Amino acid sequence: MKERKQMIDLRTTYMGLELKNPIVASASPLCDSVDKIRLLEDHGIAAVVLPSLFEEQLSVDSESVDADLARGAETFSESASFFPRAMNYNLGPYGYLELIRKAKESVSVPVIGSLNGVSPAGWIEYSRDIEQAGADAIELNIYSLVTNPARTALDVEKDYCGLVRAMRENLRIPIAVKISHFFSAIANFASHLDTSGANALVLFNRFYQPDLNIEQLEVVPSLTLSHPSELLLRLHWVAIIHGHIGADLAITGGVHSAEDVLKSMMVGARVAMMTSALLQYGVEHLDTVRTGVVQWMEEHEYESINQMHGSMNQRNVPDPAAYERANYMHVLSSYALSKRSLQPQGLVKMTHSESAD
Numbered sequence: 001m002k003e004r005k006q007m008i009d010l011r012t013t014y015m016g017l018e019l020k021n022p023i024v025a026s027a028s029p030l031c032d033s034v035d036k037i038r039l040l041e042d043h044g045i046a047a048v049v050l051p052s053l054f055e056e057q058l059s060v061d062s063e064s065v066d067a068d069l070a071r072g073a074e075t076f077s078e079s080a081s082f083f084p085r086a087m088n089y090n091l092g093p094y095g096y097l098e099l100i101r102k103a104k105e106s107v108s109v110p111v112i113g114s115l116n117g118v119s120p121a122g123w124i125e126y127s128r129d130i131e132q133a134g135a136d137a138i139e140l141n142i143y144s145l146v147t148n149p150a151r152t153a154l155d156v157e158k159d160y161c162g163l164v165r166a167m168r169e170n171l172r173i174p175i176a177v178k179i180s181h182f183f184s185a186i187a188n189f190a191s192h193l194d195t196s197g198a199n200a201l202v203l204f205n206r207f208y209q210p211d212l213n214i215e216q217l218e219v220v221p222s223l224t225l226s227h228p229s230e231l232l233l234r235l236h237w238v239a240i241i242h243g244h245i246g247a248d249l250a251i252t253g254g255v256h257s258a259e260d261v262l263k264s265m266m267v268g269a270r271v272a273m274m275t276s277a278l279l280q281y282g283v284e285h286l287d288t289v290r291t292g293v294v295q296w297m298e299e300h301e302y303e304s305i306n307q308m309h310g311s312m313n314q315r316n317v318p319d320p321a322a323y324e325r326a327n328y329m330h331v332l333s334s335y336a337l338s339k340r341s342l343q344p345q346g347l348v349k350m351t352h353s354e355s356a357d
C-alpha cells in the first residue's frame, strides 16, 4: 500500500513554476504573514498568493481610501469592499515588499504577489518592486465594477488587455490574471488576455454584493465564504476554454474537497485554489484534501495528475454538447419529471383547489 502511494505523482506546472501538487492558497489574509505561509507549507500547500495590494494604497492616503469606500466608488474591487480600512489590509505597500522578501527566505514554495488596480501607469512601478522583492509571479486582480452606462463591454475588455500588455512589457516574471465571470463572451475575452501576454487566467473572482440594512437604510458590506456549488461555474468555463489558449488555467471559487481538486484537474486547470474551505475548517484541511486526492487516484489507478489533466474538457468528453445549450432543455425537463408537484396530476389538483376557492 505504502509503495503504491509513493508512485502517485501529484506534480504540476503553473505558469512555468514547478509545483509539488496542484493545491494553491488563493489571495487572502491566510497568506499575510510569514508564519501563516510557513504553516500552509507545513500542511502541503504548493504555492501561495499573497493578499492583494490595492492601487489606491499606492496613490492616496488612507482617509481618501475610506471616503471612496463609503461612496462605493466605481473603481473598487471585490476585496476592498470587505475590508473597509484597506490601508491596513495587507501591511501596506512597504510591509508587502518586506513580506515577499521574508517569505522567499523562509519557505520553498512559490510566492505569488497580487495587485488590484485599474490604470496601467498607476501600478507598473509597484509591480516591478514586487518582482524585485523576489515574487515568483504576479496575479492581477483587475476586477472592477463598471457602473458608467456610457462604458461598453468592448471598452472594458480593451482596458484589461491593455493593462496586461503593459505589465508584460515591464515584467519578466509570469503574470496571472484573475477575472470575474461577468463578461458576455468569456472564451473570446480569455483568448485576448492570452495574446496580450497573460501566462495564466484565474477563474473566477467572487463578486461580493453589499446587503441592505432596512432599519438604518444603509448599504452594508457583506462577505460570505464560498459554497462548493460555486465550483460548477468554474468547471464549466475551464472545460470550454482549456485547449483553446496557451495560458494556464487556475480555478478559484468553491474548491472545498479532494473531489473538487480532481474535477478541476480533469476539466483542464493546472491548479485548484482554496481560501474559504481553509478559513472554515482550518489549514489542517489541506492534509485531508491531499490524502483524499492520492487515495482516489490509487483507487482509480491514476499515476499522475498530468494523466488526468484536461481529460474532461469539452473536446475530450464523449458528448461536448453537455457543456453547451443543447443540454439546457434536458436539464430542465429532468428536474420537472422528478418532482411530484410538477407532474401533470399535481398541476391538475392545484388548479382544482384554486378554482374551488
Ligand SMILES: Cc1cc2nc3c(=O)[nH]c(=O)nc-3n(C[C@H](O)[C@H](O)[C@H](O)COP(=O)(O)O)c2cc1C
Binding pocket: 026, 027, 028, 029, 050, 051, 052, 053, 079, 114, 141, 178, 204, 205, 206, 225, 226, 227, 252, 253, 254, 255, 273, 274, 275, 276, 277
Ligand atoms: C477573507 C478573504 C479575503 C480575500 N482577499 C482577496 C484579495 O486580497 N485578493 C483577491 O484577489 N482575492 C481575495 N479573496 C478571494 C479569494 O482569493 C478567492 O478567490 C475566493 O474566496 C474564492 O475562493 P474560495 O471559494 O476558495 O474561497 C479573498 C477572499 C476572502 C474570503
